[in-house]
Amino acid sequence: MSETFGAVVEQLSRIPGVRGAVIAEKDAGVAVVQELAEGVNGNALAALAASLFRRTAHAGRASGFGAVSLVQLEAAGGHLLAVEAGELVLVVVAEQGAQLGLIRLEAARAGKSLA
């Protein structure tokens, strides 16, 4: 299984503009496997992204919009994607000018394969 995880993050990391990918336990916020550019803190990324996903998922359900499958943060210095993968969450950090369409597609596909 860990090989599958490793292959997923490696493939995502190869997309131009991606600074890193992490698979984290959704509830614990702990990184299971990660592939990150220098300067990206995998533990912090896993903890923060998992927490964001949990909070947003709760908000989505509570507001009647159903289960959340993807959260995409936009910021001045880049993007963060967190994709549902069963008990895991797949997290991708990308630069501002990255190919977001491709990243979203790949991340969604990978999230389904991990779930």
Next chain:
Amino acid sequence: MKNTAADIQRWSEEVARDPRSLAFLPLARAYRRQGLRDAAMQLCLRGLQAYPSHAEAHGLLAMLYLDAGDHERAADEWSMVLRVDADNFDALRGIGFCYLEQDRLSRARQSLERAALIRPSDPTVQEALRVLGTRQDLVAGGISGPATAGADDPWSGEAGPFSAAHVPSPTAPEAQPAADDTRGSGMTFTFEPVPEDSAAEPDAVPPAEPEQAPGGTGRTDDASAQHGTGVTGDPTRLFDEMMRDGPLLGALMVDAHGLVLAGRLAGGNAGDAELVGAVLCSAVDEAVRTVQHLGLGAWEGMLVETDEALLHIAPVAEGAAVVLAARLRTPPGWLLRLASQAADRAAAWVEAYA
């Protein structure tokens, strides 16, 4: 509490040794008390680089900006405090006073009433609410304030480094409001939002000042402020043009507390809109915290895909956010562009009605 020279020396050494040391905060407070505003500000700004969500540091920075007469930045910092701690009394009171000084009466009431819930017996908040009630009564009675400047910034009095005070003109008593001055009511309130060191703070009270909104904007009441903005009356219809065609299910503007300011859900009732606004905006703090900690810069928005909809939340101004809900399978790029338009529309609304 007075700090000794030894305390200051110790904190200074700690900060020099470790730039991430939390000693920056007591040291900045001590500098502020000594009137070393620039040094205190530098410390706060540097500390906030290491701890972007440090509510006390944002609160102290707000006071430093206030000392410098920069009320907008002070209000911004208090907004940051409220993002981290929605029930922070000092921030609610501070931002409420700023709004009151700017005659943004609805927002002032919102903040001050929340502050009053937290500390019902605080005399400054009670006084401010009384002043607010007087002004709103006068506005309701059709008496509007001056439309141009000609008065000083009411925060710019010569308050000491630890307090800002506002003593409205005693020449305009509450019972006899002048037609060109809705705010002179003979009332007095004093603002001392750093209570932890209040014993060390002088009771500085600036001289009485003429009444006028900062910057001479002449904003006098919530209703008249809309003129000339192109933003029309019914707030629930703010985004209706966008919802007329296409897959949008609803558009809401909510404030920092998750209260709906404008917009609606298509086919839903007001209760649904309030629920969506409140619940979705509870995730905003988490989003802001995440981008700050990861060094991604300022938060600009959040796209959320669910089983039933595509949602977007984006900041507008003063802690407000716009929430868009679109049908499932709506192109995300389309929603992002629409979010930008909605943010512009919301910003104009804030400008007109705040």
